[in-house]
Amino acid sequence: MARKKKRQGLAKRKAISGYIFISPFIIGFLAFMVKPLLQSLYMSFCKVTVQLGGFVTDFTGITNYNDALFVDISFNRQLVDEITRMAYNSLAIIVFSFFVSLILNQDFKGRGLVRAIFFLPVILSSGVIINIETNNNLLSSIADSIEGSLGGVSITGYLETILVTTGVASKPLQTLFNVVDGIYDVALASGIQIIIFLSGLQTIPKSSYEAAAIEGCTAWESLWKITFPTISPLFLVCWVYTIVDFCMRSDNAVMTKIQQISIAQLNFGLSSAMSWIYFVIVMAIIGITSFIISKWVYYDD
């Protein structure tokens, strides 16, 4: 009886210290996340005017949403563009980073150097640099001139013309070629994902591969039967991370537009409405896709 009481006391004490430990998060979350989130939700239904000593909100119903989707000439087009771009880029990033991490997990000379180079994008693709990278005309013109000096030999170019002129499923192929052309962007965006996959690959014990090989399993089979199931949870992590990362990139057209409307035009109502539309769509995509992926994920325990 007394022992039980003491144990309860310990559990209670641990619960209290748990709350003390996470209290910075709780305070920050309530003050800087919940409140602004609710406020921006409310503001998206209002006309907001900034004045001395405060701002005034007039409830206008769904006018802002109407403006964002049907009155603004470019927003809905940008929205569709960005979301399709996000979809195929995220797929490409997942495939690419998984493939690269498989290679980097092997033993070969100079592995440390190659790893260092592949993680370099974690630095290079952040913040302001990616912004400048995307509209750097000079470097792309240099690239063009190099390509031109080689006589325009481009295997993908030829393949593209052949496949497109023969008319074999031209739409998906076009997307595929877009991805291949944008492989640099994909490589830039997959630094963290490679680290995550590598960390997963390193937790797989070598003995399971050896056992499989003795049983007559080829490398290809053990990739599907051992590697995939073991690190399948990481696909979910990487997928969510990739999508979120894509939304926050500063070269994202929708985000640029939202920021421009809020800071430059001070139209906080409209910008909140736009960001909520975008946010809800992205949340829906994350929710649906993670649900599908989690059906396929294999958990050890």
Added chain:
Amino acid sequence: MTENSALTKRTYWERNRLSGGELFQKDAVKVFVSVTRFILLFGMCFMILQPILNKISVSLMAEEDLYNPLVIAIPEHVTTANYELAAGFMNYWKTLFSTFIVAITIAVVQVVVCTIVGYGFARFDFPLKKFWFACVLLVIIVPPQTISSSLWLHFYFFDVFGIIKLITGSPMNLSGSVVPYYLLSAGCMGLKCGLYIYLVRQFFRNMPKELEEAAYVDGLGTFGTFTKIMLPDAKPIIISCFLFAFVWQWTDSFYSGMFLGKLRLLSIQLSAIGERLNSYIMYTLGESTGASIGYTQCIISTGTLMVIAPILILYLFMQRGFTESIAQTGIKA
């Protein structure tokens, strides 16, 4: 014994014949795999490095080289004038110093808070834990842009339950000061803080429970256990979180633009460099056409190089800190 010596005397091809051609096949596959791997990796590494190499070569070119079709990678007239110009536009050394101070203080604040919170999530059971952790995930998912405008207003008319308004008569205007951003970081709502909490939690979850229990039995409190027993072992994850926080803060332009606009930070200065070059050429040199596109891009490349140079050097020395420690945390969903 005799069999053994016979085995060593056989040539490769004899052994190959004995194995029924399998030996050669195996070795051929091995060579093929490593050659393919080399080509693939070399190509991809080149692809990643090429923009940097390109920037270095462009930054050393004089203006006439930019338009010389014969000059592609190696400049004909090597000059450091671009660096001097870019340094002047960005006010480089002063800016570098303030960026360094901001990045380091923000990173320290973020990492300290996120480590404490991550530890709380990893090692304690308390009611509503799942709910609060879902909130952490929400923080990771919500793009800061969604709440940016109302956050901005929040700090423009800053007030804690109307107390400040009672004292001074009007809410405090904190926009343009650095306080809001430190407050955000201390509340785990800064740049990518959710991610750090997640990583730290993953790390501490893998620590053995016996360690903690032994410390409790020996009479350490929860906080003492955290600082004396758990923290020393958590060095790798703390270092890598710190490095990420530092680097991301260094290059960040979103939060810096919104909250730290009045400070001179490299990322902000870099985005303005093109305009400054233009006005410099138009007003100081008196050329009415302004800067040409090529020259502007050249100066921007130089500026970019100067901004990333410090973190590149940091990366060269701390490469392991960036990658290995995260790889060791054993992230699992």
